[in-house]
């Protein structure tokens with residue numbers, strides 16, 4: 001690829017080893033997702049030149065940046081904690097980046113004023129960072145990063161320090177500005193919603209390795225690890241399909257979804273005919289719960305113990321412990337009351353074959 005970002009990032013530390021390839025086309029926003037300690041920040045810092053690389057390359061618009069120090073890479077950066085210069089006004093913070101690129105003072109300030117206007121802060125040009133709210137400070141940081149029209153923009157948890165209301169507002173502003181941005185952008189986030197809203201493509205890393213990538217819709221539809229499944233809220237199992245519509249499954253949900261002893265096998269009826277190793281997924285909302293064994297139409301049915309009951313908005317998430325079928329069910333508060341669900345309750349869980357989704361592993 002000549003334009004955009006083309007990188008392979010190799011970083012070695014005593015107890016950690018990162019090796020990921022990362023590409024982003026001009027105008028594309030790639031979100032890096034992964035559990036704590038997966039190496040997201042390390043990858044971003046390697047791109048920025050803030051940690052030494054043991055191997056690989058960083059090319060932006062065809063230019064190899066690996067030998068350059070951070071300040072000469074021409075990369076725009078937006079961090080969680082803004083990192084504005086406290087002694088400079090909002091205007092001069094934005095102008096600073098332009099000055100570093102060689103713009104004259106008047107010219108830099110004129111252009112900076114235009115960017116402050118674009119992020120809705122024309123009236124705050126002379127304010128010092130401490131006089132700005134978190135959301136305003138983050139908009140100044142964004143203007144500062146965009147003003148230099150970098151070939152690569154890095155965003156490290158840009159919404160994490162903001163309160164819920166400001167977060168919504170800045171997420172929308174960020175989306176607008178990213179849409180108008182012509183360079184490649186890499187966003188690190190913990191928040192699947194930020195990733196889904198802001199990114200064109202998701203790259204998931206675990207333990208320093210890329211485990212899955214694709215558009216948000218592809219990743220949400222076909223998670224390939226327990227982490228991704230939890231992220232998108234699906235129940236996920238690995239199994240073998242026999243060419244018919246029966247899958248022999250074992251859980252891949254990992255910790256917190258059934259605990260230890262997730263051994264043994266079970267079969268599930270599906271509607272997809274595949275052969276070989278497969279993933280089987282279904283949504284928590286498709287799990288029906290019963291106090292007594294239900295009669296009637298064919299469906300997958302199993303006994304489970306309620307592990308936890310957790311209210312989330314107007315729904316309740318129920319962890320079901322039932323090796324090898326640990327699962328999450330999502331029901332209404334009325335159903336919780338009616339079924340008298342509490343930790344330790346034993347119930348029947350059912351999922352229709354038509355609600356399952358099977359795809360090659």
Ligand SMILES: Nc1ncnc2c1ncn2[C@@H]1O[C@H](COP(=O)(O)OP(=O)(O)OP(=O)(O)O)[C@@H](O)[C@H]1O
Nearest residue numbers: 013015016034035036037038039040041042043190
């Ligand atoms: N400065 C450092 N020196 C040594 N090890 C570090 C340093 N920074 C991070 N690590 C280790 O490198 C690994 C990757 O950390 P990193 O911060 O990149 O992960 P992350 O995916 O960004 O995690 P989080 O979501 O918690 O921010 C972890 O094992 C971490 O403990």
